[in-house]
Amino acid sequence: MHRIALPERGTFEAWRDAARTLAGHDIPPEAVEWTLGDAGAGLFGSDPLPPGPGHPPAVPRAFLDLAETVILHRDPEAPALLYQALTGLQRRPRLLADAADPLVRRLRLLEKSVRRDIHKMRAFVRFRELPSAGARRRFAAWFEPEHRIVEANAGFFTRRFADMDWAIHTPDLSALWTDGALSFAPGAPRPDLPDDAAEELWATYFANIFNPARIKLGSMRLHMPRKYWKNMPETAQIPAMLAAAEGRVQAMAAAAATESPARAAAITARYRAAMPRAPERIGSxxxxxxxxxxxxxxxxxxxxxxxxxxxxxxxxxxxxxxxxxxxxxxxxxxxxxxxxxxxxxxxxxxxxxxxxxxxxxxxxxxxxxxxxxxxxxxxxxxxxxxxxxxxxxxxxxxxxxxxxxxxxxxxxxxxxxxxxxxxxxxxxxxxxxxxxxxxxxxxxxxxxxxxxxxxxxxxxxxxxxxxxxxxxxxxxxxxx
Amino acid sequence: MKPDLARKLAILSDAAKYDASCASSGTTKRNAARGGIGSTEGSGICHAYTPDGRCISLLKILMTNFCIFDCAYCVNRVSSNVERARFSVEEVVSLTLEFYRRNYIEGLFLSSGIIRSPDQTMGDMVRIARTLRQDHGFKGYIHLKTIPDAAPELLDEAGLYADRLSINIELPRDDSIRRLAPEKRPETIRTAMARVRGAREASRDRSHTGKRPARFAPAGQSTQMIVGADGASDAAILSTSARLYTGYGLKRVYYSAFSPIPDSSAMLPLVKPPLIREHRLYQADWLMRFYGFEADEIASATPEGMLDLAIDPKLAWALGHRAQFPVDVNRAPRELLLRVPGFGTRTVDRILAARRQRCLGWDDLVRIGAPMAKAQPFVTVPGWSPGALTDSADLRARYAPPPEQLSLF
CATH class of the missing domain: 3.40.470.10 (Uracil-DNA glycosylase-like domain)
Known part of the structure; x- marks a missing residue:
């Protein structure tokens, strides 16, 4: 039995290197056990990897993209499933195009879940401003992703928020962007971030852009699952917004039409008089x-x-x-x-x-x-x-x-x-x-x-x- | 920040909430690696959702809700007594950037009531976009709601800073526009859309020296149509949409169920917004854009030209054209598979890729993600044939929700 312990960071590269060697020596999936982090590694003996690359397997680019994403999934079976697909690809090079294949289907679902988590992190991270002594402004956020995506997702934030220092802390890992350099630190418990005045304006915006006449709670929860709410300040207002909605709609309906402001008629008359109209007699x-x-x-x-x-x-x-x-x-x-x-x-x-x-x-x-x-x-x-x-x-x-x-x-x-x-x-x-x-x-x-x-x-x-x-x-x- | 900024924001975001669009996708790829702030990477991002189920992607506000127009369906019309406010250029710029830095938004969607003149208003809006782009190196998304009566040169400049331009068609029929929005002119609205299309096409052509001109509204143009404020049928609405898509290359037509507004005009129905109808129109719109349906095919299902509210328009079409079913999933061409109720474009693409490798059976389709409970009367695969089911008289009843039971008196 080959036991491969993958690191918490650089997981994909480590998996790729090990998988390449294993497949190069035709080691079947059932003879490999994959673990993540230090846990479990060395607990049992592992057969040594055969020396040399063997005959390295060829895979389509699409498989590497898939593997790079799926390896971030918290499902402990993910590395093994990927290795199974890698060996399968050697027999069926077009395996990935077969969406009806059970293994492909399973990998696609894992991929979808990770992609969604990456997307939701880009959407739901909320920065708060920290005091800064230097010229660059400083911001920090706390986020709890579903999968191990922080490292893979940090690039997005560096490209977007290049001109400010920021930190995104998560239970697994912290991403730090300081003076234009990215670094990582081990995960930590939720830090105490100072209040940020902009959050109140944001809450004002959230409450006022909401249309009380059209409630679609299912749609809101589908796209913004509750598990993310605790780190999004604006969601605290949702119960109060819902409670007031029906009353606001009824008040609108009950309110009698009011008389127009005095100046309205004059403004309307002036504008309409200046609008183009067909000349009464056409001479040119x-x-x-x-x-x-x-x-x-x-x-x-x-x-x-x-x-x-x-x-x-x-x-x-x-x-x-x-x-x-x-x-x-x-x-x-x-x-x-x-x-x-x-x-x-x-x-x-x-x-x-x-x-x-x-x-x-x-x-x-x-x-x-x-x-x-x-x-x-x-x-x-x-x-x-x-x-x-x-x-x-x-x-x-x-x-x-x-x-x-x-x-x-x-x-x-x-x-x-x-x-x-x-x-x-x-x-x-x-x-x-x-x-x-x-x-x-x-x-x-x-x-x-x-x-x-x-x-x-x-x-x-x-x-x-x-x-x-x-x-x-x-x-x-x-x-x- | 000034204490009254919060009040202004409350008024001017409340006034903007009747605009359905909040998209931030499909523009050029940019980032702040070489200065400035912000990025766009293809797909849009919804940063939050409100309980109305709508996404918040952009800071969607009005520059001002003062307005000299008197559109009956609009809360900001000159004859309404709504509280008024006006942002300065600097206030809009600062709100956008501060929200952006905290990752609340993808960018700005700026609209406005018309103050003094269409040119004056459009000029101020263009100034906000220019300040964000040029003074602050803002690379995020900007959507400008343009004012059709403004000078064409202002429209041309707006397209240089904005990712998307939109011009609201407002209502599906010209006579409704003339009646409910007397200051707006349907022919001017369409001419402005044609101009945006022309400028976009010109910006994609290289000149004879091979130089590429500046990009013009790279995320295209969109429009919004209010549903339920006039008597237009769904058939009329969809044929207007088809004309807008083909004529002006619009990215999207947004349908907005007419929503009761505070201090509303006596000209309009004060009823609950027809949300299901709005939903069915979006589904029909999708059928036109991605499934090869023509507008007249979709709405022809009912004599009055209204979509069936109980079932989706594709299912309604299939029930009315049963002679074309069942289709053989392993042989049918793409166009026909797209007509099977339940099969989406992704499902069809997966079927086409997978069936090159093997003959697909029922379980394969389930694994592909096809909703077979819905599709079964319309398809055959080895081991499954719907037989008389396709033509059975009670087929519609299998899909439509049961009628609500009357409560006992």
């Missing part, structure tokens, strides 16, 4: 833009981010009208800035149309979509939405007075001409309307969505041709 594009931002003519405004009004020079000779803003346009509040906008930009550049010389807008001003997974999928606006939004489009045409308007896609063609006829037979030919000539063409999105690459290339060329034609027509003197 800027007024139209402001009014459009507040539009609630159809339901689309509920779901879209914002109205995307047209942009460009107020006297543009050429107006381009798309279907509706897409995902990017909706977020940025500008037309044609997404993927379809890039297709349009490229086509305009090829046709010699300068983007900053045309008025760019859409038939519908709000983005219509359905959320799917992590994305928003474009949906075609219906006739009702197009006709409601015509009001804004007509206003833009009236204020900009372009010589020619290009309808990009079927929705724009419908909105501009009133005809929903097939675009295939209409594109590239000017149609006369009461508000001026309209040239239908493809929508850049239709080109993007076209699965047939040859067909997409033809449509792209069509669009460039149409834009070039539009440019020449718009340049011609009015009345032509």
């Amino acid at each position: 594009l800027e007024e139209a833009r402001a009014a459009c931002a507040l539009c609630t003519r159809c339901g689309l405004c509920e779901t879209a981010t914002q109205a995307v009004f047209g942009e460009g020079p107020a006297q543009a000779a050429l107006m381009l009208v798309g279907e509706q803003p897409g995902d990017h346009e909706d977020l940025q509040g500008r037309p044609f800035v997404g993927p379809a906008g890039q297709v349009l930009d490229a086509a305009m550049a090829e046709a010699g149309v300068a983007r900053d010389r045309v008025w760019l807008t859409n038939a519908v001003k709000h983005f219509k979509f359905v959320p799917r997974g992590k994305r928003r999928l474009h949906q075609r606006p219906d006739q009702h939405e197009v006709s409601h939004c015509r009001w804004w489009l007509d206003l833009e045409r009236e204020l900009v007075r372009p010589r020619l308007t290009v309808a990009l896609g079927a929705t724009a063609a419908l909105a501009l001409t009133g005809s929903g006829a097939d675009l295939t037979r209409r594109r590239g030919q000017v149609e006369q309307t009461l508000a001026g000539p309209v040239l239908p063409s493809w929508h850049p999105s239709a080109i993007l969505r076209q699965p047939d690459r040859d067909r997409a290339a033809i449509m792209r060329r069509d669009l460039v041709e149409d834009l070039a034609l539009a440019l020449s027509l718009a340049a011609a003197p009015a009345g032509g």
Whole structure:
């Protein structure tokens, strides 16, 4: 029988070294007895470890992480269970991925318990300030962890509370951080720490952030088990808070509505008067833009981010009208800035149309979509939405007075001409309307969505041709 | 410390308690090894829990509860007679640091009533965050509740100091916002969220020189919606959430059961907060974010678009779609396993890893940690088939708590 006594500190490294040698010589788990600390060591004789490393075992990184945590558990079987898993891994390298294996399951539960304890120590340690003669402030705390985690957890506190001296005392071990150096001292009984004025403020905060109208004691106890309470000053108030809760809620319900303070009405009136509102008469594009931002003519405004009004020079000779803003346009509040906008930009550049010389807008001003997974999928606006939004489009045409308007896609063609006829037979030919000539063409999105690459290339060329034609027509003197 | 600091803290934390969020997770990793104080290491830490079951992770306070807005659901509205107070910048900074040094908190969650103007208020809040970061080298967590009507430049600066920004959507429907919070504008709220998303995306792109810009709100943005103050159905609430998640990349939508407030407005119901409904909404929200459910699938279980309060939404969906069950645990794809009542994402991951090594039986699933009592009508494994159980008429009754017995008159 091999008896291995592990030290209280540096337990993992000692276990790893012993386990490596034992496994290297194929010593089976049942031939090893593990003890912790001095207790028991040397009481019985132990076979000497075989000399040399033997054939050192290979283990996945995940096992070392698991072992480093589990070894801190107070369960005296923990080192033996880990050694059992180490030997098991030599036969089944993927053992740890098998959550249904009884040994793996047991180790995972031990691991979970230690991890939780580490986390709770980070959460529930409460420092009190000590008098300090030097430049660094001094703090100390008393904590009773469930497992032997102080050494492993000290790093967290050094990284967080680097600029102050502190000590965390526990029954097993004290961690001390002085002038930026970490040291450990043996455990000791609970020290007497001086009162700290901040604790009263903390208690005030704890009592007031509590909402008496919603009591969920089970949830509180699940996350903050009673065993930790005695070292957390704020928990002393819990009984009184609970006792008063029901009364506070009833008092709230019983209290009659009070009269508003005198100044309230004046403040409200002043603020509301200064809020943006739709201008009563729209005489300019800027007024139209402001009014459009507040539009609630159809339901689309509920779901879209914002109205995307047209942009460009107020006297543009050429107006381009798309279907509706897409995902990017909706977020940025500008037309044609997404993927379809890039297709349009490229086509305009090829046709010699300068983007900053045309008025760019859409038939519908709000983005219509359905959320799917992590994305928003474009949906075609219906006739009702197009006709409601015509009001804004007509206003833009009236204020900009372009010589020619290009309808990009079927929705724009419908909105501009009133005809929903097939675009295939209409594109590239000017149609006369009461508000001026309209040239239908493809929508850049239709080109993007076209699965047939040859067909997409033809449509792209069509669009460039149409834009070039539009440019020449718009340049011609009015009345032509 | 001044004697009135405690009074201010009482008022301004009491006023902040209706904000549900207290998260401190998911930001960049930082520590004080090279100066300053504080650290963030990925997972959030809850430093205490109050009897309402909520976690205290951050010092959650209002800078002031003076407010010029008149939101009916809010205790701090201008027309309320609640006691008012205002912290100075230095007081907030000092409280945060002193609490932090004693390990009471992970950082600061600062919100505020609106004083004088949205810009003025937001400017003061940004100053507090800047002082903590620049003058005190504070590396802990900062969450700023932003004011949507403030100047965009202030929002941009807030994102440089804060880990998380939040903008409350307040209510699930635009008409409710206009009715109950007349000074707030739904389109402005959404535009501000879009701006935060844009700034976050821009901060992740390297410039052409390969230089990384300053991180912008690395823990993302969140929002809060009040449940039960207007007539919105759960279906409406969930579809609003789905739009917020997809549109603005929100990390979280918090649902807050409308809670009676002192000196409340006559416009609102003075009833106990619908806590179970809030809980079911959180479960449904989880289904949308981690289980591949769409909003309309979840709420379609009932005709009125309300979630079943007696059973959880995943079970409710499964009971309404029994033709898809039972699923073979050893063969079903991940998406289908995630739909089994009782199977969480971790259980499913463990099943997928373990079944590569062996065929899983009932006892294996128990060891994996799967709640088989709940899942049994919906799964098959070698040696177990639910048979007629999946389609039995009284299946729902097995899960729903028995109706409360009427007391004898």
